[in-house]
Amino acid sequence: MSVLRRNITGHDILALREFISTDGPVTEDEIKHCFFPGDATESSISDKLKLITDAIGFLEETEQIVEETDGYRLHEGAASATSPQISILSGLYSQFGENGAYRDVLGYLASEDQTLANRKGELQDAMNGYSPDTGWNTTNLGYWERTMDCLGLITKVHGDDATMVFVLEYDLWRELLNNVCETRTTRLEDVLSNLHDVYVPVWTSGGTIAKHVQYGLAGLEEHSEIDLRKESDAGATYEVDSKGVNTIELTTQF
Known part of the structure; x- marks a missing residue:
C-alpha cells in the first residue's frame, strides 16, 4: 500500500513514532494494546486498530521505523534526526513514484506559487492534471492535508475558497x-x-x-x-x- 492510501489522522504518526523511540523494540500487538486496550472484536476498537496499522505502515514507508524479529525500532537515520517533524518530512520528501505523492502536492503548489488551496475540487482537479497516475480524490488529499498540518508545513483553514494555507510554521x-x-x-x-x-x-x-x-x-x-x-x-x-x-x-x- 502506498503512503497516500494510509488513513493518517496527523498527530497519530508523531505519537506512535515517539512511543517506538522510547519503548522499542515493540511489536504491533504491543503497540495496539498500549494505545487502544480492549476487545479487538468490538467495532469501536477494531476501527481504531486499523489506524494503528496504517500509521505503522506510513512510518515504515517513510523510513522512520524498521521491523526486526523482536519488534519495531526507530530507523538509524530517524534516530539521529534533530526532530520527529524534520525526520518525517525528509522521509516523505525522499520518496518517488507512488510513494512520492505527498511530495508531488508540495511540488505543484510551489511551481504555481500558490499559498492558498482548496482540496474540495480545485486542488483535486489540479493534481489529477499534474500527476494523473495517482488517482487523486478528497479522501487522500485529506490524509495529505492532516499530515502536512501536523508537520507544520500548512495550516488548515475553513474559508469558502480555501482549506489550507501553504506557509511553514x-x-x-x-x-x-x-x-x-x-x-x-x-x-x-x-x-x-x-x-x-x-x-x-x-x-x-x-x-x-x-x-x-x-x-x-x-x-x-x-x-x-x-x-x-x-x-x-x-x-x-x-x-x-x-x-x-x-x-x-x-x-x-x-
Missing part, C-alpha cells in the same frame, strides 16, 4: 535552517538548493523563489533571527521581500 523554519546551514554565514544559493533537495520545494515554474519560502525567510529576518544581505562573490542573487540578496547569516542560536 516559524519553528519549523528555524529547524530547517539549522539543518541546511553548514556555517553561521553562508551563500543563500546553497541554502535554497539544500532545502529544495531534501525538505521542501523552493522554486516556482518561472525559476523564482516561491512565496512560502519568501514569507518564511522574511519573517525570520523581521524577528532578527537571520540577516539577509548582498555580498560580493557570494553566488546568485535572489529577490526576497523586495530586495536582492545572496547571503544568509543566522544571527541567533537556533
Whole structure:
C-alpha cells in the first residue's frame, strides 16, 4: 500500500513514532494494546486498530521505523534526526513514484506559487492534471492535508475558497535552517538548493523563489533571527521581500 492510501489522522504518526523511540523494540500487538486496550472484536476498537496499522505502515514507508524479529525500532537515520517533524518530512520528501505523492502536492503548489488551496475540487482537479497516475480524490488529499498540518508545513483553514494555507510554521523554519546551514554565514544559493533537495520545494515554474519560502525567510529576518544581505562573490542573487540578496547569516542560536 502506498503512503497516500494510509488513513493518517496527523498527530497519530508523531505519537506512535515517539512511543517506538522510547519503548522499542515493540511489536504491533504491543503497540495496539498500549494505545487502544480492549476487545479487538468490538467495532469501536477494531476501527481504531486499523489506524494503528496504517500509521505503522506510513512510518515504515517513510523510513522512520524498521521491523526486526523482536519488534519495531526507530530507523538509524530517524534516530539521529534533530526532530520527529524534520525526520518525517525528509522521509516523505525522499520518496518517488507512488510513494512520492505527498511530495508531488508540495511540488505543484510551489511551481504555481500558490499559498492558498482548496482540496474540495480545485486542488483535486489540479493534481489529477499534474500527476494523473495517482488517482487523486478528497479522501487522500485529506490524509495529505492532516499530515502536512501536523508537520507544520500548512495550516488548515475553513474559508469558502480555501482549506489550507501553504506557509511553514516559524519553528519549523528555524529547524530547517539549522539543518541546511553548514556555517553561521553562508551563500543563500546553497541554502535554497539544500532545502529544495531534501525538505521542501523552493522554486516556482518561472525559476523564482516561491512565496512560502519568501514569507518564511522574511519573517525570520523581521524577528532578527537571520540577516539577509548582498555580498560580493557570494553566488546568485535572489529577490526576497523586495530586495536582492545572496547571503544568509543566522544571527541567533537556533
